[in-house]
Amino acid sequence: MLLRNGVAVMGLMIGIYxxxxxxxxxxxxxxxxxxxxxxxxxxxxxxxLMDHRMINIFGNYYSMFTVSPVICLVLxxxxxxxxxxxxxxxxxxxx
Numbered sequence: 322m323l324l325r326n327g328v329a330v331m332g333l334m335i336g337i338y339x340x341x342x343x344x345x346x347x348x349x350x351x352x353x354x355x356x357x358x359x360x361x362x363x364x365x366x367x368x369x370l371m372d373h374r375m376i377n378i379f380g381n382y383y384s385m386f387t388v389s390p391v392i393c394l395v396l397x398x399x400x401x402x403x404x405x406x407x408x409x410x411x412x413x414x415x416x
Contacts, residue, residue, distance in 0.1 A: 341357055341360070348374075355374060355376065355385070358374075358385060359385060359388075359389040359393070361389075361393065364386065364389055376388050
């Protein structure tokens, strides 16, 4: 366990979140730029309505507003499963 203090973990998460807003990723870095644009706080910004980039999924093109909620839910489920496995292995097992 790298950070054992809950306040340190929360501070790290908020620091990364603020850094995302400060750093301006150019649209030429497509994957990183679209990943940041799919964050929920970025989707509700007024200037994100002007971003008309499409996402190709299995040969079909979708707008970011239709795909982002689904991707966020899938990633949440995947991260919860990984966190559960890590918790069961390291916290309960005492390894």
